[in-house]
Amino acid sequence: MTQPQVLDLYFMDARSKLIDLAAFLDRVERATGEDDFRIKAFREALKALSAHGPEKAKQVLLVFSDPTTDPIPAATTKAASGAWPGNVE
Amino acid sequence: MRYIEPHAHMVSRVTDDYVKMTLAGCAAVCEPAFWAGFDRSSADGFYDYFCQLTEHEPKRAAKFGLPHFSWLCINPKESEDVKLAEEVIALIPKFLDRPNVLGIGEIGLNKNSRNELRVLEMHVDLAARHNQLILVHTPHLEDKLKGTRLIVDVLKADKRIQPGRVIIDHVEEHTVKLVLDSGMWAGMTLYPESKCSPPRAVDMVEVYGDERVWMNCACDWGVSDPLAVPKTALEMKKRGHSPDTIDRLVFGNPAKFLGQCAKFKI
Numbered sequence: 114m115t116q117p118q119v120l121d122l123y124f125m126d127a128r129s130k131l132i133d134l135a136a137f138l139d140r141v142e143r144a145t146g147e148d149d150f151r152i153k154a155f156r157e158a159l160k161a162l163s164a165h166g167p168e169k170a171k172q173v174l175l176v177f178s179d180p181t182t183d184p185i186p187a188a189t190t191k192a193a194s195g196a197w198p199g200n201v202e
Numbered sequence: 203m204r205y206i207e208p209h210a211h212m213v214s215r216v217t218d219d220y221v222k223m224t225l226a227g228c229a230a231v232c233e234p235a236f237w238a239g240f241d242r243s244s245a246d247g248f249y250d251y252f253c254q255l256t257e258h259e260p261k262r263a264a265k266f267g268l269p270h271f272s273w274l275c276i277n278p279k280e281s282e283d284v285k286l287a288e289e290v291i292a293l294i295p296k297f298l299d300r301p302n303v304l305g306i307g308e309i310g311l312n313k314n315s316r317n318e319l320r321v322l323e324m325h326v327d328l329a330a331r332h333n334q335l336i337l338v339h340t341p342h343l344e345d346k347l348k349g350t351r352l353i354v355d356v357l358k359a360d361k362r363i364q365p366g367r368v369i370i371d372h373v374e375e376h377t378v379k380l381v382l383d384s385g386m387w388a389g390m391t392l393y394p395e396s397k398c399s400p401p402r403a404v405d406m407v408e409v410y411g412d413e414r415v416w417m418n419c420a421c422d423w424g425v426s427d428p429l430a431v432p433k434t435a436l437e438m439k440k441r442g443h444s445p446d447t448i449d450r451l452v453f454g455n456p457a458k459f460l461g462q463c464a465k466f467k468i
Contacts, residue, residue: 174347182348187282195343
């Protein structure tokens with residue numbers, strides 16, 4: 114596809130999501146309490162959006178990912194939180 | 203349009219979903235064993251579940267002319283209890299000859315623990331001993347990258363396993379190349395919030411090609427969409443992909459992989 118075709122198809126959707134992100138950050142900043150590892154990772158991921166170069170989706174996913182390689186001793190929960198604490202804490 | 207839904211947890215869905223999927227062109231649905239949303243208290247619970255997957259659910263799908271296939275295992279979310287896993291894995295061989303069973307799945311990892319890894323190895327051994335196809339679940343969110351690496355290492359270390367008979371599901375932009383480079387198939391799971399959206403899935407196909415790739419909805423008891431595959435086909439059409447290309451991705455590719463099991467006939 115040409116760039117105008119991509120923009121015709123996806124610009125309004127992406128614009129809407131970008132405003133949702135901005136509103137989410139406003140909401141977090143209006144709320145009381147300290148930043149936790151999730152919002153710290155989120156802010157790190159936002160930097161990847163502004164960087165020049167390909168594979169921005171991959172870079173964002175890597176910011177949130179556990180980069181270690183050894184299995185953990187035991188699973189104490191089934192859930193994932195969306196960000197790995199060790200990347201920002 | 204015709205498509206195959208290669209990964210859907212229909213036991214969690216209402217009958218209306220079978221109607222919608224059939225109307226949308228679904229030609230077959232495949233159901234891997236998974237976590238019920240709660241831990242089963244004994245192997246007996248799995249025995250009943252395997253009966254549901256191999257007896258009851260195919261009958262429910264057949265009411266709409268839809269062939270139903272299944273995969274068997276104990277899901278990684280219940281793999282921390284190795285003793286329970288051993289008991290469940292011991293049940294599986296007696297179900298493997300049932301006419302709708304395609305292989306072992308969805309095995310894999312959840313939190314990337316030592317016990318999960320041990321149970322994954324037990325499942326891989328079971329598949330190798332019985333010459334079964336393998337369908338692999340990769341972990342969620344922050345655990346996916348590490349888990350995918352560990353899973354690929356386990357599968358590559360077992361020389362009895364042919365990479366072309368393994369599909370590693372739930373790939374995203376940071377894991378798809380790792381999987382495809384291993385010679386295994388990659389599954390893209392289309393979810394409203396996590397995993398992969400239809401536009402992102404089509405992006406990955408455009409970047410990495412459509413060889414050894416399938417798409418699935420993995421609809422279950424959570425937020426999920428049983429029509430995600432046909433909606434992704436529409437996404438491809440909007441971008442100008444040809445009907446042949448779309449058909450290859452949503453029908454031809456899953457038929458090719460699943461057809462490695464002689465029981466997959468549609």
